Amino acid sequence: MTAMAPARSAPDLSYLLDHTSHVLRTRMAAALAEIGLTARMHCVLVHALEEERTQIQLAELGDMDKTTMVVTVDALEKAGLAERRPSSTDRRARIIAITEKGAEVAKQSQAIVDGVHQAALDALPKDEAEVLLRAMNRLVTEHLATPAEAPQGVRRARQKS
Amino acid sequence: MTAMAPARSAPDLSYLLDHTSHVLRTRMAAALAEIGLTARMHCVLVHALEEERTQIQLAELGDMDKTTMVVTVDALEKAGLAERRPSSTDRRARIIAITEKGAEVAKQSQAIVDGVHQAALDALPKDEAEVLLRAMNRLVTEHLATPAEAPQGVRRARQKS
């Protein structure tokens, strides 16, 4: 959706943010798809490499639901990039261990991600890119840190079958 | 989803754009919901007010599917903000005419939209806000103008029932 603001209005920040984030997301998806990854898979791969983490911990880091995590880990396992290992301290939990192949793919995917990001920043004058990042970081940590409550779209509890 | 970039990487533009656009979208939805509008309804309202436009033209302007347009116009009609009128030049097409009440609501909703945008920009130092807008406009018109093709997510044709 576009164009929240006609003439004589405040600049249409909604459009600017929505459009750029959408286009960048499609670029990223397309670039990662070339090595068989989704953005979520890359995200889990990278965080699981940093240290031993359970599915729940990885879900929180990637801001996903634990059920979404299940399918993401399923995909990583199926591709031979990760394995579920029982935690030595909690028999309920699974540590997501990255395989050797997974580590290699993670290196590639990180290069891809960095490349897509850098290409966008390089398309700007250096000083603009710098200020853009500073301003965006400020918004993310301050005024636009937390989402508003959903207005009417409250998800109803599902019916008992 | 968050955190495409760990240490030693290019700045995580994906996260910055996704997070800010998501939060701003929830703010906008919540603010517009107070007068019974969705962002789409506001968008159609404003564009239909500018000049006589058909549903298809409005759909293109708002980057929606024509079927999404149908439900949006349904909602506007039900709320008494717009009416479908037969086009005088093409008997297939419907002109979306905004009612008096619709015009008034559009004025309010535009003020709401501007307020949400301005509040975000006011949260930044003036020079940062200026450069942010310049940089975002540059990205939107240049490097991040057009989405990449969807990689695998090709929608299959539906089965004949």
Added chain:
DNA sequence: TATTGTTATACTCTATAACTATA
């Protein structure tokens, strides 16, 4: 034949609920 608007429906995504096994 192509296009506007409509209805109906299928697809994708994600969250909810319910469950098992542990804690």
Added chain:
DNA sequence: TATAGTTATAGAGTATAACAATA
């Protein structure tokens, strides 16, 4: 009792197909 992970499925959003009227 609460939590980690799993399965199954409901709900929201949206695109596709088919259609009627008209171009």
